[in-house]
Amino acid sequence: MEDTETLLALVCSLLTVPKPELDVLLDALLSRDGDVHAAAKLLNSGDKTRSKPASSVSKRKDRSVGLQGWLNAGNSKVETTVSDSPPRKKRDVKESSLSPVKAIIKDTTIRSGSPIKPKVDLMSVLRQPPSSTRSVPRLLPLTLTNPSMVAQHTPCTMHLSILPPELACKLFYTMLDLSQSWKRNKWWLFDRVVESPHRTSFYARKTDGVESDNSWQEAAQYWYNGRQTNPPEVFPDVMEEACVYVENMVNKEMQKRHRLPLEWAGRGAEGQIWRANVAASNCYEGTKDSVGFHSDHLTYLGPYPTIASLSLGTTRIFRLREVVPSEDIHSRTAQTFNIPLPHNSLVIMHASTQEKFKHSIPPQSTLDLYRPLFPHHSRPEHPSEPSNCRINITFRFYRPDFKPPSIPRCNCGVPTILRPDMKNRHDGQTDKYWWTCYAGAQKEGKGCSFWRVMDMKAEGRGPTISDVGSNER
Ligand SMILES: O=C(O)CCC(=O)C(=O)O
Numbered sequence: 265m266e267d268t269e270t271l272l273a274l275v276c277s278l279l280t281v282p283k284p285e286l287d288v289l290l291d292a293l294l295s296r297d298g299d300v301h302a303a304a305k306l307l308n309s310g311d312k313t314r315s316k317p318a319s320s321v322s323k324r325k326d327r328s329v330g331l332q333g334w335l336n337a338g339n340s341k342v343e344t345t346v347s348d349s350p351p352r353k354k355r356d357v358k359e360s361s362l363s364p365v366k367a368i369i370k371d372t373t374i375r376s377g378s379p380i381k382p383k384v385d386l387m388s389v390l391r392q393p394p395s396s397t398r399s400v401p402r403l404l405p406l407t408l409t410n411p412s413m414v415a416q417h418t419p420c421t422m423h424l425s426i427l428p429p430e431l432a433c434k435l436f437y438t439m440l441d442l443s444q445s446w447k448r449n450k451w452w453l454f455d456r457v458v459e460s461p462h463r464t465s466f467y468a469r470k471t472d473g474v475e476s477d478n479s480w481q482e483a484a485q486y487w488y489n490g491r492q493t494n495p496p497e498v499f500p501d502v503m504e505e506a507c508v509y510v511e512n513m514v515n516k517e518m519q520k521r522h523r524l525p526l527e528w529a530g531r532g533a534e535g536q537i538w539r540a541n542v543a544a545s546n547c548y549e550g551t552k553d554s555v556g557f558h559s560d561h562l563t564y565l566g567p568y569p570t571i572a573s574l575s576l577g578t579t580r581i582f583r584l585r586e587v588v589p590s591e592d593i594h595s596r597t598a599q600t601f602n603i604p605l606p607h608n609s610l611v612i613m614h615a616s617t618q619e620k621f622k623h624s625i626p627p628q629s630t631l632d633l634y635r636p637l638f639p640h641h642s643r644p645e646h647p648s649e650p651s652n653c654r655i656n657i658t659f660r661f662y663r664p665d666f667k668p669p670s671i672p673r674c675n676c677g678v679p680t681i682l683r684p685d686m687k688n689r690h691d692g693q694t695d696k697y698w699w700t701c702y703a704g705a706q707k708e709g710k711g712c713s714f715w716r717v718m719d720m721k722a723e724g725r726g727p728t729i730s731d732v733g734s735n736e737r
């Protein structure tokens with residue numbers, strides 16, 4: 265979760281002042297070497313001009329030149345080019361800044377005294393894109409308010425009133441009570457610890473043999489970014505009951521879809537294509553709790569996973585944004601989709617959602633309280649109270665061919681994580697995934713450089729849809 269978007273979301277979540285423009289946020293973050301707390305402090309102090317280092321020659325009214333000027337300090341050749349070029353429209357800055365900033369922050373971060381030595385010419389990544397891209401129209405965010413819009417624009421489906429109303433309410437109360445002991449996830453980012461702005465927990469399903477299999481302890485640990493944890497809790501009974509409805513819907517939907525070559529082709533004990541053997545649960549309290557843009561690690565899910573995400577309680581926006589493949593960046597820009605998720609709705613993130621899109625739950629300025637229809641099952645005599653919490657449960661299928669003992673270890677001796685090459689996508693068959701070191705998340709930001717392309721055949725994984733030559737419809 266070390267994307268620029270995550271950093272920006274974290275900064276936003278710490279703001280006590282109205283959210284400034286994206287380029288102001290970026291400036292603040294850059295000026296504080298990616299330190300979200302310091303960036304938020306700077307913005308909260310109201311003195312945004314101080315986010316610009318002294319070397320900057322620009323005026324705030326032309327931030328694009330300011331950002332370039334700062335990054336380019338000491339490079340007179342490029343500065344000349346910058347000042348010779350026509351002033352950029354603000355939106356060009358926003359679009360071209362997002363992904364390169366990550367490289368900039370990484371390259372200029374000082375880790376325990378190591379010299380600042382950018383590996384790339386910073387201006388070469390920030391410079392205006394060639395003129396053809398400037399004409400690519402920016403797509404405005406689109407709010408998808410019903411299941412057919414979600415299916416039309418994204419690889420997801422939305423299902424309203426998925427559980428019987430009383431069961432949904434009971435599950436909400438149960439998880440809300442449990443959420444009192446859930447933790448904010450912590451990990452090392454660059455040279456400091458960051459904390460997720462929401463509480464989270466991980467559950468294993470006892471009916472799937474996960475409970476008796478010690479190796480799943482390791483998978484649970486990785487939900488917490490590698491921190492040591494107790495063995496995962498098992499699904500509470502009411503979650504087990506809800507899971508049956510979720511599984512039925514997921515199997516029904518998957519049967520209708522074209523399945524991709526690297527998807528798992530096995531079957532569950534009852535012949536299901538998909539089953540939930542673990543679940544991660546998140547609690548967002550109030551308007552500020554959030555999770556930044558990310559795609560889920562595929563370490564135990566494998567390529568093209570299906571994830572079923574249940575929403576309970578207050579409605580929050582689920583935000584999706586496509587990662588435009590490198591070959592398309594000159595012809596189109598990414599669109600952001602906002603999907604309000606009401607109580608008792610299910611979003612199925614079908615195969616390719618994790619490979620093509622990032623998702624987030626952004627902080628909001630306001631929210632509607634959730635008013636439960638039923639009293640709390642253990643306090644039936646008390647009238648129900650409105651709540652400002654959203655509970656999310658993501659039901660997941662950890663693949664048997666991606667079991668913890670099969671996950672490669674990096675040079676630090678810890679399990680690696682699996683990520684898709686989101687920018688270079690092909691046909692679902694030859695797409696690349698790689699194993700990378702993740703030790704840095706827990707070792708003061710210091711991992712190793714381990715990086716290996718995943719090879720399904722050589723690693724003995726499968727059976728996949730391409731292995732069995734079948735495609736469910
Ligand atoms: O709360 C949500 O809907 C999303 C949670 C999420 O992205 C995750 O658990 O990975």
Ligand SMILES: [Fe+2]
Binds near residue numbers: 559560623
């Ligand atoms: Fe996620």
